[in-house]
Amino acid sequence: MGxxxxxxxxxxxxxxxxxxxxxxxxxxxxxxxxxxxNVYVAYNDRQTKGQSSHSPDSCLPGSGWEFHDSGTIVLPGxxxxxxxxxxxxxxxxxxxxxxxxxxxxxxxxxxxTNMYQLKAYAFWDALTRRRTDGALVRLITPVYETEQLPxxxxxLQAFTRDLxxxxxxFLPGKE
Numbered sequence: 001m002g003x004x005x006x007x008x009x010x011x012x013x014x015x016x017x018x019x020x021x022x023x024x025x026x027x028x029x030x031x032x033x034x035x036x037x038n039v040y041v042a043y044n045d046r047q048t049k050g051q052s053s054h055s056p057d058s059c060l061p062g063s064g065w066e067f068h069d070s071g072t073i074v075l076p077g078x079x080x081x082x083x084x085x086x087x088x089x090x091x092x093x094x095x096x097x098x099x100x101x102x103x104x105x106x107x108x109x110x111x112x113t114n115m116y117q118l119k120a121y122a123f124w125d126a127l128t129r130r131r132t133d134g135a136l137v138r139l140i141t142p143v144y145e146t147e148q149l150p151x152x153x154x155x156l157q158a159f160t161r162d163l164x165x166x167x168x169x170f171l172p173g174k175e
Contacts, residue, residue: 002162004029004037020044029159037159040138041167056090056103056138065092065099072113075102078161079111080168087160088113091149098143100152102160106171107134135171139163 009026016024022045029037060067070090079085087104105112108125112118122132139160143152 001029001166004031004159004162006039031155035141035144035155037139037141037156039163040140041135041171043133043135043171045133056088056101056136060090060092060101065094067092075157075160078157078164080164085111085160085164086113087111091143092140098149099140100143100149100156101138101140102156103136103138105134105136106167108172133172137167 006027006029009028011024011026019042021042023043025039025041027039029039067090070088072086073089074084074086076084078087085104087102090101090103092099092101105118107118107121108129108131110121112121118134122134126132139156141152141156141159143149
C-alpha cells in the first residue's frame with residue numbers, strides 16, 4: 001500500500017474459536033525507514049450476543065496494556081470523500097514499551113467509536129434494514145525510543161488516510 005510493505009499474519013485457532021469472526025485480516029506493515037504499523041480488521045456478517053466486535057478498550061488492557069492517554073479524536077481528511085473521521089485513540093504502555101493505537105467500528109455506512117453506539121445501531125438496523133453486519137479496524141504503531149509521540153501520531157494519521165479508501169472497497173457500506 002503506497003510505500004508500505006505488508007506481511008500478512010494468521011490468528012491462532014483458539015482466538016478464532018473465541019471471537020467467532022466471519023473474516024479477518026492481520027497485516028504488519030513496514031515503511032522504507034523500518035517503521036511499523038500493525039493493522040487488524042475483524043468482520044462479522046451479523047452481530048449477535050457473543051458474536052460481535054470486541055472493543056480494544058477491554059481486550060488490550062486485559063492483556064496487560066495500560067492506557068495512559070485515551071479518548072476520541074477527529075482525523076481531518078480521512079473519512080469518505082476526504083471528510084473528517086472520528087476514531088478512538090489510545091497511548092498504551094506495557095513493560096516500558098509505548099504504542100499508539102487508533103480504532104473504530106465501520107457499521108453499515110457509519111463510523112462508530114464506542115460499544116453503546118454499536119449496540120444501539122445494530123438493534124436499529126436489525127429492525128429497519130434487516131442487517132447487523134459490522135467490523136472493527138485497529139491500527140497500532142510503536143512509539144520508538146528515537147522519536148517523540150507526535151512522530152508516531154503523524155505516521156499513524158498518514159497511514160490511516162491511505163488505508164480508509166482501501167478498506168471502503170471491502171467493508172460493506174450502507175446499501
